[in-house]
Amino acid sequence: MAVNIEEKVxxxxxxxxxxxxxxxxxxxxxTNDLG
Incomplete structure (x- = not known):
């Protein structure tokens, strides 16, 4: 189940x-990597 949540996020x-x-x-x- 954690993998599904991680993929959704x-x-x-x-x-x-x-x-x-x-x-x-x-x-x-x-902030540093994605923003």
Whole structure:
């Protein structure tokens, strides 16, 4: 179940922030890496 939640959150970040899917990792920082 955790994988499903992680994938959903990852997709939301990609959709809303326009982040590269490869950059969205559990250790990524919103401000420094994705923003």
């Amino acid at each position: 990852k997709q939301i970040i990609v959709d809303k922030l326009g982040a590269d899917e490869k950059e969205v990792t559990p250790t990524a920082n919103f």
